[in-house]
Amino acid sequence: MTAATIPARRSGVDHWLDAFGNLTRWQVTRLRRLLPITMVVQVLSTTGIVIGMGLLYGDLPPERVLYLTTGAVTISLITVGIVMGPQILSQERISGSAEYMAALPVPRSAATMGWMVLNLVTVLPGIVSALLAATLRYDVELAVSWPIVPAVVLVVFGATMVGVAYAYAIPNPRTVNAVAQLLIFVVFGFSPIAYPAEQLPDWLASAHRWLPFESMAVVIRDGLTDGLATEVGRAYAVLAIWTAAAVALASWSLGRRP
Secondary structure (H helix, E strand, O other), X not given: OOHHHOOOOOOOHHHHHHHHHHHHHHHHHHOOOXXXXXXXXXXXXXXXXXXXXXXXXXXXXXXXXXXXXHHHHHXXXXXXXXXXXXXXXXXXXXXXXXXXXXXXXXXXXXXXXXHHHXXXXXXXXXXXXXXXXXXXXXXXXXXXXXXXXXXXXXXXXHHHHHHHHHHHHOOOHHHHHHHHHHHHHHHHHOOOOOOOHHHOOHHHHHHHOOOHHHHHHHHHHHHHOOOOOOOHHHHHHHHHHHHHHHHHHHHHHHHOOO
C-alpha cells in the first residue's frame, strides 16, 4: 500500500463532536435495559432519604430539612459516577468490551464525556423526586439560583472522573467492585452530606475538608438554599483539584491500555 492510499488520521473539533455523538448513542443503546432501572433506583433512593429520615427522627427543624434535601440530591449525583459507573466499567473490562472501545479510532475523551452526559441524564429523575418529596412532605422553602447549574455539572463531572480513574487504575476489575461497595458506606454514613460536619468527630471532619464529598454537598447546597452553605469558594477549589487529579489519573490509566 502506498502512502497516497493510507487514509489520513481524522482530527479536529468536527471529528471529536461526531465521535461524541456516536459513542453516546452507542452507550445509550448498549445500556437501554439498565438505564430505566438505574433511574427508578435513583428516584426511590432520593425519595427514601428525604421521607425515610423524617419518619425516623420525627419533626425536623427547617435547617435540618434543607440539609437532608440538598444531601439527597448530592448523594444521587455522587453515587452514579463514583459507585454505579465503576461497577459497569469493571464488567466491561471483564467481558472485553473495554478493550474493543479502546481499539476504536476515536478520541477517548469523547467516550468519557459521553459517559458523563449519560450519568447526568440518569440522575435528573432522582433530583426532581428529592425536591418534590421535600416540598410535599415538609413544605420546605428552597431558594434555587443559577449556581445550581454549574454545581450539578461540576459534581457529576468530578464524580464521573473519580469513578473512571479508579475503575481503570485498579488492575483487578473485581477489586473495583469492592471499592465501589466500600464507597457506598463512606458516602452515606461517614460524609457530611445530609448533615453538618460538626456532628462528626473532629479528626473525620478535618479529613473531609480535603476530601471531595463535603465540597460536593456545599456547592449543591449553595445553589438550592440561601445562606446555608459556607466556604463555597473553598469547596469549588477543593472539588476542582480533585477533578483535575482524577482527569490526570484517568488519562494515564486509559493511555497505558492498548
